[in-house]
Amino acid sequence: MEPINQVTSVITPLDRKNVDTDQIISKEFLKRIERTGFGRFLFHHWRFDEQGNEIPDFVLNKPEFKGSQILVAQDNFGCGSSREHAPWAILDYGFRVVVAPSFADIFHNNCFKNGILPIKLTETECDEILSKGLANPYSVDVSLEEQTVTGEDGKVYSFNIDPYYKEMLLNGWDEIALTFKYDEKIAEYEAKRIAY
Amino acid sequence: MMAKNIIEKIWDTHVVHQEDGKPDLLYIDLHLIHEVTSPQAFEGLRLAGRKVRRPDLCFATMDHNVPTKNLPTINDPIAKKQITTLAENAKEFGIQLADIGHPDQGIVHVIGPELGLTQPGKTIVCGDSHTSTHGAFGALAFGIGTSEVEHVLSTQTLWQNKPKTMEIRVNGKLGVGVAAKDIILAIIAKWGIGVGTGHIVEFTGEAIRSLSMEERMTICNMSIEAGAKAGLISPDEKTVEFLRGRRHAPKEFQFEEAAEYWLNLASDQGSTYDIVLEINADEIEPIVTWGTNPSMGTGVSKTVPTSADYESETDKHALRKALEYMGLEEGQSIESIEIQHVFIGSCTNSRISDLRTAASIIEGKKIHPGVRGIVVPGSWSTKKAAEEEGLHKIFLDAGFEWRESGCSACLGMNEDTIPSGERCASTSNRNFEGRQGAGARTHLVSPAMAAAAAIEGHFVDVRKYVKQAQEV
Numbered sequence: 001m002e003p004i005n006q007v008t009s010v011i012t013p014l015d016r017k018n019v020d021t022d023q024i025i026s027k028e029f030l031k032r033i034e035r036t037g038f039g040r041f042l043f044h045h046w047r048f049d050e051q052g053n054e055i056p057d058f059v060l061n062k063p064e065f066k067g068s069q070i071l072v073a074q075d076n077f078g079c080g081s082s083r084e085h086a087p088w089a090i091l092d093y094g095f096r097v098v099v100a101p102s103f104a105d106i107f108h109n110n111c112f113k114n115g116i117l118p119i120k121l122t123e124t125e126c127d128e129i130l131s132k133g134l135a136n137p138y139s140v141d142v143s144l145e146e147q148t149v150t151g152e153d154g155k156v157y158s159f160n161i162d163p164y165y166k167e168m169l170l171n172g173w174d175e176i177a178l179t180f181k182y183d184e185k186i187a188e189y190e191a192k193r194i195a196y
Numbered sequence: 197m198m199a200k201n202i203i204e205k206i207w208d209t210h211v212v213h214q215e216d217g218k219p220d221l222l223y224i225d226l227h228l229i230h231e232v233t234s235p236q237a238f239e240g241l242r243l244a245g246r247k248v249r250r251p252d253l254c255f256a257t258m259d260h261n262v263p264t265k266n267l268p269t270i271n272d273p274i275a276k277k278q279i280t281t282l283a284e285n286a287k288e289f290g291i292q293l294a295d296i297g298h299p300d301q302g303i304v305h306v307i308g309p310e311l312g313l314t315q316p317g318k319t320i321v322c323g324d325s326h327t328s329t330h331g332a333f334g335a336l337a338f339g340i341g342t343s344e345v346e347h348v349l350s351t352q353t354l355w356q357n358k359p360k361t362m363e364i365r366v367n368g369k370l371g372v373g374v375a376a377k378d379i380i381l382a383i384i385a386k387w388g389i390g391v392g393t394g395h396i397v398e399f400t401g402e403a404i405r406s407l408s409m410e411e412r413m414t415i416c417n418m419s420i421e422a423g424a425k426a427g428l429i430s431p432d433e434k435t436v437e438f439l440r441g442r443r444h445a446p447k448e449f450q451f452e453e454a455a456e457y458w459l460n461l462a463s464d465q466g467s468t469y470d471i472v473l474e475i476n477a478d479e480i481e482p483i484v485t486w487g488t489n490p491s492m493g494t495g496v497s498k499t500v501p502t503s504a505d506y507e508s509e510t511d512k513h514a515l516r517k518a519l520e521y522m523g524l525e526e527g528q529s530i531e532s533i534e535i536q537h538v539f540i541g542s543c544t545n546s547r548i549s550d551l552r553t554a555a556s557i558i559e560g561k562k563i564h565p566g567v568r569g570i571v572v573p574g575s576w577s578t579k580k581a582a583e584e585e586g587l588h589k590i591f592l593d594a595g596f597e598w599r600e601s602g603c604s605a606c607l608g609m610n611e612d613t614i615p616s617g618e619r620c621a622s623t624s625n626r627n628f629e630g631r632q633g634a635g636a637r638t639h640l641v642s643p644a645m646a647a648a649a650a651i652e653g654h655f656v657d658v659r660k661y662v663k664q665a666q667e668v
Contacts, residue, residue, distance in 0.1 A: 008335050017510060018389060018489055022628040031261065031274040033235035035283050035342075036287075050616075074510065077392040079423060079489075080628060082325040083233065084341035105393060105425050106325060106339055107612045112342035161358065164218050175343075178247070179351045182213050182221060186249075186353055189212040189223055196315060196446040196454040 001115040003172030007142040009069040013133035014059055017074035021107060024078065024086040038085055039092030060093075064137045072099040072129050077118075078107025087114045097142050099149065101126050112165045115172060117144055119159045129157070144170060146168050199464035202430050203361050203396045206336040206461065210319050212353055219355040221235070225318040227348050228304045229256035229291065231282040231540045232609070233323030237346035238285040238420065248289040255313055256286045257294040260609050263600035268297055273406030275610065285558035289349075296404060302575020302601045305329040310577055311649065312442025314460035316431040321348055325420045326543045326635035331428030333435055334461055336396070338426040359425045360515050361436070362395040362469040364402040368477040373659035375642035376411035376543060376554070381404065381419040381483035383475060383495045391426025395471065399429050403477035409438040410549045417544045418625050421490040430462035454641050462555045484530050484655050485640040487518035487629050492627070493640065494530065496657045502526040522637050523617065523628055531655050537620035538563070538596075538650040539632070540643055542606035545623035550643040554623075555590040557647035557661050562594055564653030569596040570612065572604040596650070608633045621649040 031040040034111045046058050054061045071090065077100040078086060087110045090098065096116060101123040110195075111118040119142070121129070132138040132151070144166060149157040168175065200208075213221040236257070241248070248254065251548045252630035261275040279296065285630075286293035294300035300349060305326050308314040321327060323345045329525040344354055366379055397419050399610070404415070414428050419427025436455045439445045446454040451584060485493035486500045494501070500519065503512045519526065524533065540546070540554050549600035563569050573579035575596055579601055582588055588598045605612040606624035614620045616635025623646050627638040641649065649660040 013502060017514065018630045020489065020626075022607075022626070024352075026634075027609050030609065031278050033239070033278055034237075035236045045634060050634070067529070076393070076423065078270050079389060080325065080626060082323055082339035082341055083324075084236075084343060087341075102390060102393060104390075104423060105401075106341060109340035110343065113341060129293055158456050162219075164355070174244075175355065176244070176347050176350045179221070179347065179355070182353075182566060185221070186223070187214050190352075193223065194209065194317070194448065194457070195225065196457070 001113070001172050004096055004115050004117055004169050005144045007069050007117070008094055008139065009067070009128060009138045010137045011066060011070045011072045012059055012068040013015040013130045014071060014073040015130050015134065017078055018076045019073055021078055021086040022080055022151065024060045025083060025089045028070060029055065030083060030085055036092060038089035039094065041088040042093045045187070055125050061064065061150050067094065069095055070097040070099065070140060071095045072126060073112055074126065075101045075184065077103050084107045084110045084114070087111050088114050092118055099126065105173035112168060115169060117142065117169055119149065121157050148172045199466040199468070201361060201399060201463040201467035201469060202428060202461050203335055203336065203400060206317055206319065207358060209317070213630065214448055218548050220358045221353050222319060224348050224352055225253060225312040226306055226313055226320040227254045228320065228322035229254055229282070229345070230260055230304050230322070231258045231278045231479035233574070234279045234285065234345055234603045235278060235340050235341050237349060238289065240346045241349060246350045248291065248349045251290040252528060253352060254291045256282060256291050257301055257304050257307060258282060258296055260603045261612050262600070262602040264602050264604050266613060267600055271611070277664070285485070286663060291334055299576050302578065303546065303603055305417065305542045306547060306574030306578065307607045309409070309438070310442070310575060312439050312445035315439060316435060317444065317461045321339070321354065327419050328419045328424065328427045329413050329417040329543055331419065331486060332409060334431035334458065335426055336426055336428065339420065360395045362397045362424070362471040362473065363469040364390060364397055364399050365401040365472065365474045366399065366477050367401050368403060369406070370403050370477045371659070372482065373644060373662035374482055375479055375644055376407055376414040378480050378483045378641035379477065380415045381485065381490065381493050381640060383479045384418070384422050386475060387422065387473060389421060389489050390423045392419060392422040395424055397422070397424045398429045398469070400429060405432065408549060409434055410547045413547070414544055416488070421483060421625055425605065431458045432462065433473050473572065482642060482645050482658055485644065486522060486524055486530065488521055488627060488629050490627060490640060491520055494656055496530050496645065498530055500524050500526060500528045500530070511615055530656070534566070534619070534654045535621045535639070536567060536618040537614050538567055538569035538646050539572070539605040539620055539622040539624065540570070540646055541574070541604050542624035543574065543603070544625045545643050546572060546574030546578065548581050549577050550623065551578070554643040554647040555587045555614065556660065557644055558594045558596070558651070559590050561651050563596060563603045563650040566653050567650050569650045570599055572599045572612070573601050575601045605632050607631060616637070621646045621655065631660050
């Protein structure tokens with residue numbers, strides 16, 4: 001996967017909580033057997049009407065947010081299904097960073113495997129960024145190395161991240177190749193495993 | 197020795213490697229595979245020239261895409277491609293497969309327990325969030341993404357940070373006509389869809405102990421709808437008896453040895469949890485969801501909430517958005533909501549006891565003329581068992597369609613979708629926007645409540661039916 005450290009972009013303010021993976025990528029697009037090409041289906045039923053025309057009110061359709069690489073939302077982002085098609089769609093659309101007060105566990109895990117940086121800020125901080133981004137296009141500079149989100153107004157938001165996943169994202173490592181180094185330990189475990 | 201809960205016991209026996217600054221490397225005992233979340237993982241193996249480490253610990257089936265009528269024809273070419281891809285992958289990598297037409301085929305979370313693959317103390321994963329279902333047996337079972345599927349295929353392990361633990365204690369006795377589904381919907385309505393995030397939940401208490409294994413599966417199935425990493429229930433004699441004689445369960449003296457090991461996995465007296473929540477079973481009534489996530493539900497005797505019930509602007513906004521999508525009014529009574537569809541099925545409620553319960557309400561009655569109902573058994577063997585009991589006749593006579601097994605209208609990946617703007621009383625697990633079809637309106641209920649709604653054409657308190665039956 002693509003390493004990630006510095007991302008500078010206008011934010012896309014998606015002012016909703018409990019954004020579920022059915023909304024991120026609807027079931028009719030899960031039948032493909034590839035990992036790529038899901039970006040055009042991202043938030044399909046919020047982005048397009050029944051005739052396939054863009055719904056102008058929806059934030060992704062507003063010209064000022066085109067090309068944005070940072071999505072900001074409310075609580076419990078990515079809840080629901082385990083479908084990795086959700087982060088694939090987010091990445092393929094062009095987002096590299098998702099900011100929210102909290103994420104559903106499986107979605108959160110899936111981000112790390114795909115070079116997407118999920119950033120947890122407090123609810124107050126997310127509210128602040130969202131209201132700035134909704135009032136006027138608001139650019140931020142994300143640094144994974146420094147664990148900061150710095151607004152164009154100079155406001156700095158710090159975030160925590162698990163050091164293991166930070167390392168993975170910074171280096172774009174293949175986790176399976178890393179785990180192969182523990183092959184002997186896995187074999188030792190298998191030899192004494194309780195199995196009925 | 198320090199008292200341990202079952203979560204700690206299973207975790208500790210599965211750690212392959214532990215070091216500071218890293219998650220634990222956990223061994224996986226059973227990897228269940230279906231057609232939607234696996235093709236990219238197998239392709240990843242091929243591209244990297246990797247093998248499946250333990251094909252003997254994998255089991256695959258088709259469920260999400262499979263048509264539930266006119267088999268073996270699959271009209272959708274993209275779905276067909278995904279299904280044949282799984283068959284090819286299973287063959288290439290030497291993995292057991294319950295293909296379409298095979299007597300073991302069914303929804304992956306229904307067949308795992310049926311075949312005895314699901315056992316206490318196992319770590320079980322699947323590229324599917326409802327893997328939590330298997331926790332009913334005292335297994336540590338959780339859903340994973342496709343990259344993790346590939347990781348498990350290659351290494352039979354996963355790097356996992358140890359989640360926090362939570363006990364949800366359900367005290368007392370459940371009322372007549374109130375189902376396991378109502379317990380889990382009441383829990384989610386009370387504490388929200390994010391309450392379990394970062395936690396593994398153990399369900400305990402008198403009401404949980406008195407549930408059958410199938411009812412326990414319904415509870416654990418929807419622990420993901422409370423945001424939990426996994427949900428489980430300590431094994432007891434019911435667990436052991438359910439597994440006795442199942443094809444993949446241990447045999448003869450080994451079974452007795454296994455049973456002793458399983459029973460010892462139950463949480464020790466005095467074990468502790470990071471969070472403990474309690475709810476009283478006798479306060480729970482049949483639940484109907486009115487909104488667009490599983491926490492938006494209330495008792496059948498109640499009304500849809502109003503803006504005044506919420507404090508924050510975000511919550512008021514979420515209520516209005518949900519009601520707009522659902523085509524409901526604030527303060528409207530739940531019983532006044534008319535439905536056009538009934539779906540009895542899904543990994544939550546498609547097992548034989550679910551079908552028996554629904555059939556007992558339906559028997560001798562006709563479904564409302566304005567309602568279309570389908571019954572989709574969770575597996576081939578469930579379907580066969582139901583037909584041997586004559587349940588299919590009860591459903592067919594009442595006007596239901598009787599289908600082949602699969603995920604079906606729970607997520608509408610096949611042809612079984614609900615038209616835009618129409619309402620479905622559904623025994624499934626998610627009422628997200630568009631879940632059952634673009635613009636479809638889903639109300640989550642128990643099988644008994646779905647059956648009663650099918651007869652009346654609107655929601656009705658099923659306890660009336662149950663009482664009538666008892667008086668007769």
